[in-house]
Amino acid sequence: MIFTVRQDQLQVLLIERGNTPYLGQSALPGGFVRDGETLDEAALRELSEETGLDGRTLHLEQLHAYSDPDRDPRGRVITVAYLALGPDLPLPVAGTDATAARWEPVSSALSDDTSLAFDHTAILRDGLERARSQLEHTTVAAAFCPEPFTVGDLRRIYEAVWGFNLDPSNFRRKVTRTEGFLEPTGERRFSETGRPAALYHRGVASLLIPPLLRSGEVSS
Amino acid sequence: MIFTVRQDQLQVLLIERGNTPYLGQSALPGGFVRDGETLDEAALRELSEETGLDGRTLHLEQLHAYSDPDRDPRGRVITVAYLALGPDLPLPVAGTDATAARWEPVSSALSDDTSLAFDHTAILRDGLERARSQLEHTTVAAAFCPEPFTVGDLRRIYEAVWGFNLDPSNFRRKVTRTEGFLEPTGERRFSETGRPAALYHRGVASLLIPPLLRSGEVSS
DNA sequence: GAAATAGTGTCTCTAAGACAGTATATA
């Protein structure tokens, strides 16, 4: 399950299935573990096969194992789901076995008029919740930002993943005062309008202590 | 991986292996998934086979999948580890295939002079960290307490799992003011010494918001 | 009475929420 943020939206990579079952339906990309390969290695390999990306530069973590005996009509398949987070990723490369891969907003992939293959809707729901929770306790949000990035870029990541707006002032205070979250580059970025923003690289810290809790789910 | 708290110590159920490989060494209990069974069901079944306990009354959660191709010398075995938490559990029933099952303090099972079979030391480390983290964000600590229990009982659970002491006064304020953590029974417990303590049942809440963070790892 | 544990109250400090105000760019 590969998440990115594009156009201020959390999006997920979906493929159109080219085989039965669920022919023509959307699904999360995936594949089978090979002999002599760990699950992490298999996830990295599938990731690079689907997107052409070097997964070692992305955030990748194991999510959960799904094991309902009837979840795959072909037979007994246990899936160990992985979650990958990356900055505004390119469209998937052609020529893979993933026919018609595309980015889809997570909100629309989870909406009632979309039905994913297998139990992938439930997996996607779990992945979304994991991503939202990770933003509270870790600095992975920076993994969504192409470097270098501004505090505003980072805030828009949080807003896209959590689905509500944050106070820019308080958000800035939190992330700039968290040791090791942001490393200033000394540069600034000029955009069409407004004051130029300071640019940062990802810092070395991986945990947010104290956490940045999503307590204010009110504003649009 | 079955955790309990006995004698103010976090303990884990270990078995003595009766077969090669790792014959005679200690290991976490486990087994193979059967056809037509989910992983959750398999975990519950193994739990009841090993301890005679009805797992539905315990807290049970999936931890992580372990997949190093060389982790089992007999061949390719992927393990999905589960974590079960329960109140001061009875000693495991005899007559199962678990030869010589016993409770062992987690600290000693993780000490340098103990070596568990397979990669079970790493699994145990992950399980301990998960349990410690769960105590911060959820009310599962109550799953370790035989009902009814006192605020002091609950505090000693935290102290056993986290490995350091908490301020009794601040701990009481936190758990009693968290809606749905404790449900007063109106009864009191008289012990050999000291003022009798009010007794509680587990409440309906499962999340601790805000969390009870282990920030003060200082006192003995 | 002492000793031990249960429980209350209070002071302080950190950090988050709300929000006013200033700074610096483009059109």
Add this chain to the structure above:
DNA sequence: TATATACTGTCTTAGAGACACTATTTC
């Protein structure tokens, strides 16, 4: 100039840490 975004500062409040103090039991 207006507008938009970046950034600073300040007031208030929630909640945690430290810790003094009171309450109720057994010996």
